Amino acid sequence: MNSIGHKTEKGLLAKLIRNDTVPHAFLFSGPKKIGKKRVALEFIKSISCTNSGNDWGFCDNCYSCRNLESNTFPDFIFIKPEEDSKDIKIEQIRDMQERFTLTSFGGNYKMVVVDDAHLMNQHTQNSFLKFLEEPRGKTIIILVSDRPDMLLPTIRSRVQNIKFSILPKKEIENHLLSLGEEAEKAKEIAAISSGQIGKAVEYHENPERKEWFDSAIKDLNMLMRANLGKKFAYSKENSENYESLVEMFEVWERYFRKELLIKIMKPSESRLEKYSILKVKGILKKISQSKNLIESTNSNKKLVLDGLMMEL
Ligand SMILES: [Zn+2]
Incomplete structure (x- = not known):
C-alpha cells in the first residue's frame, strides 16, 4: 500500500533527490500512525529504484523495490524494538555498524531506517551518535519518531528534520472508501482516528479495535461520575498492559481535547457541564504527564493511573 497524503513532505524529499543534495x-x-515509516521506505525506494529517474517515484517491480519492500535488500537495514521489548538494544546498533563497514553490495547507498528511534536509551543513543558522526561512504540514515524530544540534542542537531502532520479527515475517509468501507462507517472512523491513517485502517480491518475505542470512552464517562473507590478499582484492573494503557490515555486525551474545543467555541453544546475549562485543561495536562511517565520511566503503572483517577 502506498502512503496517503504528506504531499509537502514528499515534495521536499523529491527536490533533494532531483538536486542530488540528499543529506x-x-x-x-x-x-504516531500517520505514515512516516511508509514515506521513509518510499523515499529509499525512490533513490534505489532502477526503473525511475532522479525524482520521487518507484516501480515496485525491480530488484531494489521488491527487496526493499520485503526487507531483504542487502544494503538496507531496518531497526525497531525486538518483539516483547520496550527498547532498541545497543546490540542492534552494533550489528548495524558492523554491516555498514562491509562494502556496499551494489556500490550504492547503504540505508538504514530506525523506527521509534526514541526507544534507544541514552547509552544506545550515544553509540548511535558515534555512527552518525562518522558515516562511511554513501549512507542514508532515517530516524523515525513521534517523540523527538527523547532524542539527544546532539543527535537532533546532526539530522535534517522533516516534520509530518496528521492527515485531514476527508483524506482518511476517502482512503477508507477506496478500501471498500461503507460510507457511513468511513465517516465515523475518520472522525475518531484523529488524523492517524494507521489507526483508521486498524479500525477498518479489525472491528473489535473500534469496539475497544467505544468502550474506552464509555468507561471514561462512567469514571467521571464514579467515587474514588470505584476509580481505584478500575485502575487496578486496567493498569497491567502497557500498550493498552498508553492507548487508553491517547483515546481519553483526544476526547478531552475535543471537549475543550467545544467548551470554548460552543459552550452550550458541552457534554461536561460540571467541568470548567480550567478543569478540562488540568485533566489534559495530567493525562499527558501520565503518558509521559509510563512511556519514558519505569513508574508503577497503577500509581500513575491512580493519580489520573483523582484528577477526573
Ligand atoms: Zn523499482
Missing part, C-alpha cells in the same frame, strides 16, 4: 541523516518526526 546523510534525517529525522522523520510527527504523531
Whole structure:
C-alpha cells in the first residue's frame, strides 16, 4: 500500500533527490500512525529504484523495490524494538555498524531506517551518535519518531528534520472508501482516528479495535461520575498492559481535547457541564504527564493511573 497524503513532505524529499543534495541523516518526526515509516521506505525506494529517474517515484517491480519492500535488500537495514521489548538494544546498533563497514553490495547507498528511534536509551543513543558522526561512504540514515524530544540534542542537531502532520479527515475517509468501507462507517472512523491513517485502517480491518475505542470512552464517562473507590478499582484492573494503557490515555486525551474545543467555541453544546475549562485543561495536562511517565520511566503503572483517577 502506498502512503496517503504528506504531499509537502514528499515534495521536499523529491527536490533533494532531483538536486542530488540528499543529506546523510534525517529525522522523520510527527504523531504516531500517520505514515512516516511508509514515506521513509518510499523515499529509499525512490533513490534505489532502477526503473525511475532522479525524482520521487518507484516501480515496485525491480530488484531494489521488491527487496526493499520485503526487507531483504542487502544494503538496507531496518531497526525497531525486538518483539516483547520496550527498547532498541545497543546490540542492534552494533550489528548495524558492523554491516555498514562491509562494502556496499551494489556500490550504492547503504540505508538504514530506525523506527521509534526514541526507544534507544541514552547509552544506545550515544553509540548511535558515534555512527552518525562518522558515516562511511554513501549512507542514508532515517530516524523515525513521534517523540523527538527523547532524542539527544546532539543527535537532533546532526539530522535534517522533516516534520509530518496528521492527515485531514476527508483524506482518511476517502482512503477508507477506496478500501471498500461503507460510507457511513468511513465517516465515523475518520472522525475518531484523529488524523492517524494507521489507526483508521486498524479500525477498518479489525472491528473489535473500534469496539475497544467505544468502550474506552464509555468507561471514561462512567469514571467521571464514579467515587474514588470505584476509580481505584478500575485502575487496578486496567493498569497491567502497557500498550493498552498508553492507548487508553491517547483515546481519553483526544476526547478531552475535543471537549475543550467545544467548551470554548460552543459552550452550550458541552457534554461536561460540571467541568470548567480550567478543569478540562488540568485533566489534559495530567493525562499527558501520565503518558509521559509510563512511556519514558519505569513508574508503577497503577500509581500513575491512580493519580489520573483523582484528577477526573
Ligand atoms: Zn523499482
